[in-house]
Amino acid sequence: MRIIYEQKEMQGIADKYRNWDKTIGFVATMGYLHEGHLSLIREAKKDNDVVFVSIFVNPTQFSPDEDLDKYPRDFKRDEEMLKKEGVDFLFYPTVETMYPKNFQTYINVEELTKVLEGQSRPTHFRGVTTIVAKLFNITKPHKAYFGQKDAQQLIVIKRMVEDLNIDIEIVGMPIVRENDGLAMSSRNKYLSDKEREQAVCLHQALEKAKEMIDAGNYDVQKIKQEMEKVIYNYSIPKIDYISISNLTTLQELSQVEPSNTLISMAVFIGKTRLIDNLWI
Amino acid sequence: MRIIYEQKEMQGIADKYRNWDKTIGFVATMGYLHEGHLSLIREAKKDNDVVFVSIFVNPTQFSPDEDLDKYPRDFKRDEEMLKKEGVDFLFYPTVETMYPKNFQTYINVEELTKVLEGQSRPTHFRGVTTIVAKLFNITKPHKAYFGQKDAQQLIVIKRMVEDLNIDIEIVGMPIVRENDGLAMSSRNKYLSDKEREQAVCLHQALEKAKEMIDAGNYDVQKIKQEMEKVIYNYSIPKIDYISISNLTTLQELSQVEPSNTLISMAVFIGKTRLIDNLWI
Numbered sequence: 001m002r003i004i005y006e007q008k009e010m011q012g013i014a015d016k017y018r019n020w021d022k023t024i025g026f027v028a029t030m031g032y033l034h035e036g037h038l039s040l041i042r043e044a045k046k047d048n049d050v051v052f053v054s055i056f057v058n059p060t061q062f063s064p065d066e067d068l069d070k071y072p073r074d075f076k077r078d079e080e081m082l083k084k085e086g087v088d089f090l091f092y093p094t095v096e097t098m099y100p101k102n103f104q105t106y107i108n109v110e111e112l113t114k115v116l117e118g119q120s121r122p123t124h125f126r127g128v129t130t131i132v133a134k135l136f137n138i139t140k141p142h143k144a145y146f147g148q149k150d151a152q153q154l155i156v157i158k159r160m161v162e163d164l165n166i167d168i169e170i171v172g173m174p175i176v177r178e179n180d181g182l183a184m185s186s187r188n189k190y191l192s193d194k195e196r197e198q199a200v201c202l203h204q205a206l207e208k209a210k211e212m213i214d215a216g217n218y219d220v221q222k223i224k225q226e227m228e229k230v231i232y233n234y235s236i237p238k239i240d241y242i243s244i245s246n247l248t249t250l251q252e253l254s255q256v257e258p259s260n261t262l263i264s265m266a267v268f269i270g271k272t273r274l275i276d277n278l279w280i
Numbered sequence: 281m282r283i284i285y286e287q288k289e290m291q292g293i294a295d296k297y298r299n300w301d302k303t304i305g306f307v308a309t310m311g312y313l314h315e316g317h318l319s320l321i322r323e324a325k326k327d328n329d330v331v332f333v334s335i336f337v338n339p340t341q342f343s344p345d346e347d348l349d350k351y352p353r354d355f356k357r358d359e360e361m362l363k364k365e366g367v368d369f370l371f372y373p374t375v376e377t378m379y380p381k382n383f384q385t386y387i388n389v390e391e392l393t394k395v396l397e398g399q400s401r402p403t404h405f406r407g408v409t410t411i412v413a414k415l416f417n418i419t420k421p422h423k424a425y426f427g428q429k430d431a432q433q434l435i436v437i438k439r440m441v442e443d444l445n446i447d448i449e450i451v452g453m454p455i456v457r458e459n460d461g462l463a464m465s466s467r468n469k470y471l472s473d474k475e476r477e478q479a480v481c482l483h484q485a486l487e488k489a490k491e492m493i494d495a496g497n498y499d500v501q502k503i504k505q506e507m508e509k510v511i512y513n514y515s516i517p518k519i520d521y522i523s524i525s526n527l528t529t530l531q532e533l534s535q536v537e538p539s540n541t542l543i544s545m546a547v548f549i550g551k552t553r554l555i556d557n558l559w560i
Contacts, residue, residue, distance in 0.1 A: 104391045105439060
């Protein structure tokens with residue numbers, strides 16, 4: 001595995017593979033890799049001739065009061081994991097080269113980012129879409145892989161790709177979970193032992209919703225009430241949001257629409273904000 | 281010359297030429313072509329193996345009170361001119377395919393678009409950068425050519441390309457003028473005979489500024505006063521702005537900085553708003 005630090009060098013390598021008629025699969029990460037990332041990389045390996053992965057903790061998607069500085073990092077461990085997976089190129093740029101002085105261009109997906117995570121984190125998606133577009137222009141992939149764990153992010157990126165005619169196929173991959181159901185996330189590292197036990201409440205609440213829907217109960221208010229009960233049973237004091245929305249527009253529903261519904265949530269477990277979701 | 285209407289087909293053609301190691305030159309236009317456009321196309325022909333031109337009157341760069349509907353169009357004439365120049369592919373999409381229902385993604389170059397044309401036309405550059413990025417993703421050129429007539433547009437596009445790591449070389453080309461100095465523009469068509477005579481005032485004012493600077497007078501206030509005098513001598517009632525700014529930041533200067541100054545202006549000749557500029 002070669003590590004590339006420079007944008008132009010990465011673009012040159014992408015051009016070379018494209019000229020050789022090789023397909024490029026790309027996985028963008030902020031490092032501190034877990035099985036969720038690896039599932040994307042394995043799918044990329046299966047689908048493409050070469051696989052590029054980026055590690056970049058992107059400052060523009062964190063607000064000033066968020067966890068940019070303490071976001072977990074372990075480059076050596078990540079590097080070993082990527083080598084083991086047979087990744088061909090790791091793009092590992094610095095903040096200074098990605099956001100040079102005078103940087104001032106941002107991409108906004110306007111409607112889809114006003115709700116859910118976007119409502120709680122107003123500048124978050126502007127940072128996400130901007131860095132993803134930059135990484136796409138640098139790695140020039142044929143296909144790019146994103147986890148459904150960040151459901152809104154996946155939907156927003158698909159919208160950007162379609163709206164800006166970006167010629168890349170976006171592949172969404174299922175959430176990878178711990179044995180007890182907790183969705184894998186680099187932020188799980190923040191949890192104390194007690195919080196780690198409580199954190200299973202997100203998945204439990206989603207399971208409760210699924211159970212109700214499977215039993216034919218499509219009433220959104222009732223489902224949300226039952227989900228809240230599950231969470232408060234774990235003595236969790238702060239739910240940021242529970243949403244049951246249309247999968248394309250992300251607008252809130254009053255009735256579940258089978259095959260077209262996203263149940264998503266953000267909950268504070270101690271100081272750590274966790275998200276999880278279910279596609280119905 | 282082949283005319284392409286569909287985004288995916290255009291991308292496929294671009295991919296094919298790139299695979300054959302052919303370089304693609306691209307000129308984006310809103311049609312109603314004149315010698316200014318042709319100078320870009322000729323440079324593109326000289327520099328590249330194939331030349332793509334687009335004609336698309338982009339609604340998102342017009343505000344509701346601007347001249348979208350009456351913007352001049354003459355496709356047959358444009359087509360003949362492009363054939364004569366040896367253009368290989370003309371991309372000619374519909375508004376509906378470029379901005380489908382649910383379209384909501386825009387690119388903003390934030391600082392550079394707050395001044396000059398951006399101050400007079402607040403949503404204009406958001407429309408320009410978005411459509412240019414879309415056209416770049418559709419035509420996948422190696423080099424793209426823009427006129428210095430739209431000086432701020434050229435500077436904003438260069439900034440976007442650098443900020444988003446778009447792997448395309450942006451080539452700026454000199455203003456092409458009528459015999460009396462009027463900068464070529466599709467909007468010149470709006471001018472009555474009398475207005476056409478008055479319209480030379482923009483170029484005359486720029487010539488006056490150049491003369492003063494050549495004589496060593498770098499005082500911006502004095503230069504602007506003399507430029508205004510030239511314009512009012514033509515009985516022109518409304519100057520939108522006269523600006524003498526830094527060529528990179530577009531911030532107003534108090535003293536001309538040789539090799540780094542843009543003198544630009546917008547003037548209403550009757551109802552028609554004309555722009556012109558000079559790079560010092």
